[in-house]
Amino acid sequence: MSDKPLLILFGSQSGNAEDLSAKAAKLASTFGLSPTVKGMEEIKIAELSEAKRVLIFCSTWGEGEQPDNAEDLWIAANEDGAPKLDSCHFAVCALGDTSYEFFCESGKEWDEWFEKQGGSRILDRIDCDVEYDEPAAEFTSEVLARFSAVSSEGVFEPDKVGQVIEPEETPDGEKDTAPDEAAGVSPMEGGIEQFLSSGDRTLDILFGSQSGNSEGLASKMAKMSKEYGLEGIVHDMDGFDFNSLANKKRVIIICSTWGEGEQPDNAEDLWKFANSDAASKLDSVHFAVCALGDTSYEFFCESGKEWDGLFEKLGATRLVDRVDCDVDYDSPAAEWALEALPALAAVDSTGLFHEEMLDSIKQYVDGSGGGADGEDGFAIPSISAESIQVEASVFRYDPVNASTGSDTWLCSIPGHLSVIELLRELKSTQDGTLTFRDGQSDDPNTAISVNGRLVLPGLTRIDKVAPIREGSISLMIEPLPAFDVIRDLAIDPWSLERKRESSEPWMVAATREGIRTPQGDIGSMDPVSASRIHSIFDFQSQNILHSSSDCVPHANGYLGPAVIARLWGRREDPRSSSKKKDSIDIFLSSSNGIKAETDLSSIKRQPSVPNAVSDALLEAKNSVLTQDGFNGKHGKHVWWYAWTVKSSGRVNDTVIYRQALGPFALLGNLFSGVTARMVLGFTRTGGNMFNGMLGMVAPPAGIGKMPKQFNSSVNKHHEVVAIFNEMDGRF
Incomplete structure (x- = not known):
């Protein structure tokens, strides 16, 4: 055991000085010192007379006051009968804030007191501002090197600063060794954590x-x-x-x-x-x-x-x-x-x-080591799985030659590896030109498509992404749909970013009541509302949510579900102003808003999209359709008239499909109640009774939900899909 004890005292109010003391204690052993760390409330002033090496870390509280745990010791130090410290070598690291008048005052007081009592200052005091880490670390290294040059008799030997002192020989001629050395134990055998x-x-x-x-x-x-x-x-x-x-x-x-x-x-x-x-x-x-x-x-x-x-x-x-x-x-x-x-x-x-x-x-x-020890004594096992045969087909795109295709590799790898680890292995061992976005396991920009599932590859195990048949698994790895591909699996997300910016997503807050707290005045919100708003924004990757819509690849102007979800979350936020909510309503009800979404089921079936998000999109769509009385050619409206599509590709909006089948169908239509429901639809939806002068001239066209007399082109993706869904159930 070292014969060079070092007493490290800390006076701390917020824990910074205590933290520096702990770091100094860890470092002290490398200089052959035996550190003892004590708070200033844990020591009596008389005990300092026996110390040959004292290192002090002390912060300043308020207007130059000692921190709470140092106050009693400081009072005792200034009473009659305080010990002399002629054989003591000391150093002080003072912590403070230059925005206060009495910067580092407490540390300065201890520095002067030790000198007054006869102590020898081994290194000049350092006064640290709020950014103390770097100067304190440099000071600690230098002062410990100097303390190591203080002999067991209390004599400072400058020529031995920072030197490793050889063990002294015992009277019987053997060298005094540390316990680990005597037992033949290497420092490395203390374990990787140590x-x-x-x-x-x-x-x-x-x-x-x-x-x-x-x-x-x-x-x-x-x-x-x-x-x-x-x-x-x-x-x-x-x-x-x-x-x-x-x-x-x-x-x-x-x-x-x-x-x-x-x-x-x-x-x-x-x-x-x-x-x-x-x-x-x-x-x-x-x-x-x-x-x-x-x-x-x-x-x-x-x-x-x-x-x-x-x-x-x-x-x-x-x-x-x-x-x-x-x-x-x-x-x-x-x-x-x-x-x-x-x-x-x-x-x-x-x-x-x-x-x-x-x-x-x-x-x-x-985490591929032997596992960590649990607090109750048992070992936490590392996660591993047996190797499986993987057939990985990866989409390839070369922008130089404008060529596309896929490469397929057959390999045997542990099933617990993630998809991103598989891609890294293929890149490092098979094809260095393979391009994909790499990053941390939860990086939202790394998203790709694996067997049709939109996933974050760092969070997706290979053996969980598809069924294992006879010990093998097939993977089809592709870039996210709805984005331009830069190369291979790397996509350009800027199309989504531009749509997000165009939606003006910033917060415009309303004036509301708040509460006064010790940290200041803040707004309040009931837990139910807060949880609901949080759930709408709680999706892993906006790229995944954007790509989960079947509509996005075909409707270039459509904002997409990621932007819509954020807008709806802002719309439902009680902190948003009325003006901001009106602005959001305009975006949502526009031709590129939520009406352009064909089918929410494609979004809901993606495991990476929480149900709360898809439910929020449905709420947004219902809200928009309700606000305008279900007018306009939304999907359901087009579906009603799907059977009247002409060969020209235009919809004959003046008749219901039974009317297109002849006079008998027309009579059947009258008794079916369809026409009546359409004519009287305004009573249920709040829509206009007359949609223009046409209802006065050629009824029932233009009355209630009955559309106008003239043909109109079908040029929106959701309209086309609605027609094909009715014409062919296989679509």
Whole structure:
């Protein structure tokens, strides 16, 4: 056991100082220190006289006040009889907010008090603003290295700062060893979870960006890094201290190229400094580079290539090869991250790369390892299934040659794999030109059609998408209908986006009553209404909902069910103003609104579309038809007259189908009640009694629901479908 105890005290109001203390304790063991973390309410002031190393993290509350858990200790520290600290080495990390007058006042007070009591300041106090993570992390690493140079007698030895101290020999000539070493246990045998959570797990991600793509990708990498036990910190190259990289262990560079091979604006100054004599060596750094560019330019990804070469020149270790991404960078960057992040995660807190841990880390993250231990002691099994024979036919489209077709592969793969994993495997092992939208398992933009089902491939298991017959399964994988295909399975969603924008989907709120809460005045809504509104918007992918309509591929102007559902949800929202609701009614009742929807059953039968959404579409259609008295050639109205279609393809709107069969049919029609219901239809629907002057001249045409005298063309998709549904039941 180490003979270098370190007392870490925290004074915290919101938990930030406590969190930093816990991180410091994890990192301390890598410097040969034995940390003890205590809240300031857990210690007596007299106990400080025995401490040789004290690290304080303290926030400031209100107008320069000590946090609640530090108040009693601070009072005791200022009473008579406070201990002398002549043999104590200390350092203070103060947390505060520069918007307050007494910035970091509590930390300053503890710093002065320790010095007043005779303590030796081992490192100057750092005063951190609300964005404290990066400066606090740098301070912690440096101060722990200095504490490690304080001997067991309490003497600071500057020449030993950051050095690994060899175990001292015992009187019988044997070296004093740690328990794990004495038992012959490697640190790696503590388990993959311990490895991924021990010590400093910081991953520094630097971005050089001109249009924002690199910055957005850096943020995604930081989020993904958490799965690998890393703490991703994103840095803008603009204003970044290059020499601070000398103390880093893991670095990712994401950089785009501007113009003719130039560095982006925010990276230019850093690049100049990095190439100067003042730049530090990077011997302890492990790095990886993701370069963004455009193959239509001569100097493709030049900036990323330059950073890659410079880091290697300065002594840094490249863990994975650089990836050079074209304008469609999402998929290659995501694949690269699946290699780069495990490699960087295999660098321990001392900066040593453990290549033997790579496979274990990948298996741990993707869940293919042995499973995690449950809280009650049993093992949670990993999900797996036996291999099955898969015949995968994939739609192919080459925009260069304007050729279409399909490729079929026969393969044996585990049934529990998702469809997106199958596509990745085909792309990596069979055909690198296979194109599809890749992403996270729940990414709504990855949607495709598998055996006629519209699905998110990352959430769809292969053995669940179709029946297994004699140990084999057949898959027909196609792009979503109703969209233009860019290449293979990749579609262009902008047609839907343009329709969404044209529908003016923004919120126009009504003035309404609210309630006063500690967080401020907010509007209120009863739970039933809130749940209903939420259910209307609760669909996985707007692309899937849009494609689920049989009408969309044939009616280019139709807004589509995804846009209609959102409009109806906004229409039913009690927060919407009356003016906004009237505007939505105009959209819904237009020729490209919900009336253009042929058959809602095609939407309802898609498993990916919740019933609440299809029910909302039906409500919208009923509402629109009711508002205009069921006038106009909606589907049901055309169906009534389907049998009177002339060879010209025009509907004879003046007669009912029985009348077209001769005088006897005409008499039968009078007794059937059909004509009466049509003439008197306005009494039930609220429609007009007379539809123009025709009802006065040539009744019953133009009266009630009886249509006008003259023929009219059938040019709407829902009208054509209504006719064919009546003429041929097989349609």
